[in-house]
Amino acid sequence: MTADNNIYDLIVVGGGVNGTGIAMDAAGRGLKTILCEMNDLASATSSNSSKLIHGGLRYLEHYEFKLVRQALAERESLLRNAPHIMWPMRFRLPHQSHLRPAWMIRTGLFLYDHLAKRELLKGSKSIRFAPDGPMVSDITKGFEYSDGWVDDARLVVLTAKAAEEKGAQIKTRTKCVKAERTDKLWHVTLADTQTGEKKTYQCRALINASGPWVSRLFSDTMTITAPKQIRMVKGSHIVVPKIHDEPEAYILQNADNRIIFVIPYEDDFSLIGTTDVDYEGDPKKAVISPEETEYLVGIVNDHFKHKLTPDDVVWSYSGVRPLMDDEFGDAQKASRDYTFEVDGGKKEAPLISVFGGKITTYRKLAEAATDRICDFFPNAGPGWTKHAALPGGDFTDQPTLLAEFKVEYPWLPESLARRYVRTYGTRTRTLLKDCQSMKDMGHHFGANLYASEVSYLMKHEWAQEAEDVVWRRTKLGLRLKDDDLAGLQNYMDKIRAAA
Known part of the structure; x- marks a missing residue:
C-alpha cells in the first residue's frame, strides 16, 4: 500500500490467534505486514484453551446475547473454513x-x-x-x-501460514523491545531472542495483539500509558x-x-x-x-x-x-467480549490495541480490527476471510479426503493417514511429495512421528524445538517418551545448524 519499500504498513505484535488473524486479514487486503512473536506461535493462551468452537452456552446466564450470537455465527464459518482441524x-x-x-x-x-x-x-x-x-x-x-x-494451536499456525501466503512476514522468536512514534511513522525495534540481534523497522500503524501482555507492552516498549488494564x-x-x-x-x-x-x-x-x-x-x-x-x-x-x-x-x-477488567465480580463472570483502543490518528501514526476476546470469535475480531486499521489506509481491499479456507482446508469432509489418501498412498498406515487428515488436510500431499514408501519417511522417533513430518514442520510451519512439534503442531507429546524427545531435539538441532 506504500510506495516506499522500506516502510511497512503494519507491524503486529503477538503471535496468538488474534495477532495472526489480523495479520492474515490485513495482508489479504494488500497491507504490507510484519508479525512478530517473542516465542513460538500459539505458545501461551492460544494453545491452552478448552479446544472448543462454541457460542458459550453459559454466557447466556450473564445476558451476553450479542457475544453468543456472534460466536454462534462464527462457529459455522470456522467449521467450513478448516474441516481438517x-x-x-x-x-x-x-x-x-x-x-x-x-x-x-x-x-x-x-x-x-x-x-x-x-x-x-x-x-x-x-x-x-x-x-x-x-x-x-x-x-x-x-x-x-x-x-x-478445534485444534487451537494448529488454528494459529495455519492462520499465520495463510498470512504468509498473502505476503506477510512472520517472525517467531522475535521480541518487540522498543516502539517510538515520530509523526506519521512508528520506529519498531525487534530483537531475535536466540541471537540477540536487533533491527529497527518503520511502519505506518502498529497493532498490539499481545494477549496477556497487552497492557505491559505499553510500559515495556513505549512512553504511552496503557488505556486499559486486562x-x-x-x-x-x-x-x-x-x-x-x-x-x-x-x-x-x-x-x-x-x-x-x-x-x-x-x-x-x-x-x-x-x-x-x-x-x-x-x-x-x-x-x-x-x-x-x-x-x-x-x-x-x-x-x-x-x-x-x-x-x-x-x-x-x-x-x-486476558479478559476485560470490569474491576468487580468473580473471575468466571468476567466478560469474554473484546474491544479496541486507538491511539493517534490523522496527525500521528496510529496504535491499535486489542483487549479481551475468545478463540471462537477470533476471525470476526480480526476483521473488525482490520476494518479499523483500514480507516488509515483508504486504498486497502475489502474484508475477505469469512469464506476463506485455511491452508489444507480446501476439501469437503474428512472421510472423503481419507479415502483419497488411501488411493494415493496405499502404503501409508490408515491410523497415520487419519492423523494427517486431521492435522494437515490437503497439505499432506506436500508433506509426502517425495515419499513412495514408509522407508522414504525417514527416521521414526516414536508414536508415528517420522523425519519427513518434522522436516515439513520446520520448513513450512516455523517449528524450531521439539516442544513446538509435539505439543503445538501435534499432540504426540502424550505418547512420546523422554528418550524419543531427546532424539527429536538432536535431529532438529542438526537441521538448524546445517541451514
Missing part, C-alpha cells in the same frame, strides 16, 4: 434440578439453537441416560446439543486416560455455578477443564495448582462411575486468558 461435536448436559431448573436449560438451549443461523449442526434435544452408561445412577436425564471442536484469569485443564468410550463430550454443572467440560481427546484420552482463577505474574509461568486438580477430579467423580485420582493425570496445562 475443526469438526462438530455433540455435548451432553446431565440435569440436576437443584442446580438449574429444566425450564431454564430448555430456554437457554432454544436460544442457543436460534440466535444465529445454523446449517451444519444438529439442534438440541432432551435425553435419558441408560443404566449401563457412564453416568452415576442418580443422574437419569439431561440434554444434548451441538458445538464444535484481567488475567488462569484456566487449567487435565488430561487423563479416557473415562468412557462414547463420542460425545459432557458439560457438567457444579454447585459453585461453574461448568466443566469432559471432552474426548486424541482418541485415547479425556480432556477435563477449565478452572477460572484470578492470576498475577508472568503468564508464561502459569501452571495448574493441586487445588485445581482436586477440583476438576472431584466434579468428574460426582458425575461418572469411573472414579479418578490426581495420579491419573497424564498431562495438564494452564493458560492465562
Whole structure:
C-alpha cells in the first residue's frame, strides 16, 4: 500500500490467534505486514484453551446475547473454513434440578439453537441416560446439543501460514523491545531472542495483539500509558486416560455455578477443564495448582462411575486468558467480549490495541480490527476471510479426503493417514511429495512421528524445538517418551545448524 519499500504498513505484535488473524486479514487486503512473536506461535493462551468452537452456552446466564450470537455465527464459518482441524461435536448436559431448573436449560438451549443461523449442526434435544452408561445412577436425564471442536494451536499456525501466503512476514522468536512514534511513522525495534540481534523497522500503524501482555507492552516498549488494564484469569485443564468410550463430550454443572467440560481427546484420552482463577505474574509461568486438580477430579467423580485420582493425570496445562477488567465480580463472570483502543490518528501514526476476546470469535475480531486499521489506509481491499479456507482446508469432509489418501498412498498406515487428515488436510500431499514408501519417511522417533513430518514442520510451519512439534503442531507429546524427545531435539538441532 506504500510506495516506499522500506516502510511497512503494519507491524503486529503477538503471535496468538488474534495477532495472526489480523495479520492474515490485513495482508489479504494488500497491507504490507510484519508479525512478530517473542516465542513460538500459539505458545501461551492460544494453545491452552478448552479446544472448543462454541457460542458459550453459559454466557447466556450473564445476558451476553450479542457475544453468543456472534460466536454462534462464527462457529459455522470456522467449521467450513478448516474441516481438517475443526469438526462438530455433540455435548451432553446431565440435569440436576437443584442446580438449574429444566425450564431454564430448555430456554437457554432454544436460544442457543436460534440466535444465529445454523446449517451444519444438529439442534438440541432432551435425553435419558441408560443404566449401563457412564453416568452415576442418580443422574437419569439431561440434554444434548451441538458445538464444535478445534485444534487451537494448529488454528494459529495455519492462520499465520495463510498470512504468509498473502505476503506477510512472520517472525517467531522475535521480541518487540522498543516502539517510538515520530509523526506519521512508528520506529519498531525487534530483537531475535536466540541471537540477540536487533533491527529497527518503520511502519505506518502498529497493532498490539499481545494477549496477556497487552497492557505491559505499553510500559515495556513505549512512553504511552496503557488505556486499559486486562484481567488475567488462569484456566487449567487435565488430561487423563479416557473415562468412557462414547463420542460425545459432557458439560457438567457444579454447585459453585461453574461448568466443566469432559471432552474426548486424541482418541485415547479425556480432556477435563477449565478452572477460572484470578492470576498475577508472568503468564508464561502459569501452571495448574493441586487445588485445581482436586477440583476438576472431584466434579468428574460426582458425575461418572469411573472414579479418578490426581495420579491419573497424564498431562495438564494452564493458560492465562486476558479478559476485560470490569474491576468487580468473580473471575468466571468476567466478560469474554473484546474491544479496541486507538491511539493517534490523522496527525500521528496510529496504535491499535486489542483487549479481551475468545478463540471462537477470533476471525470476526480480526476483521473488525482490520476494518479499523483500514480507516488509515483508504486504498486497502475489502474484508475477505469469512469464506476463506485455511491452508489444507480446501476439501469437503474428512472421510472423503481419507479415502483419497488411501488411493494415493496405499502404503501409508490408515491410523497415520487419519492423523494427517486431521492435522494437515490437503497439505499432506506436500508433506509426502517425495515419499513412495514408509522407508522414504525417514527416521521414526516414536508414536508415528517420522523425519519427513518434522522436516515439513520446520520448513513450512516455523517449528524450531521439539516442544513446538509435539505439543503445538501435534499432540504426540502424550505418547512420546523422554528418550524419543531427546532424539527429536538432536535431529532438529542438526537441521538448524546445517541451514
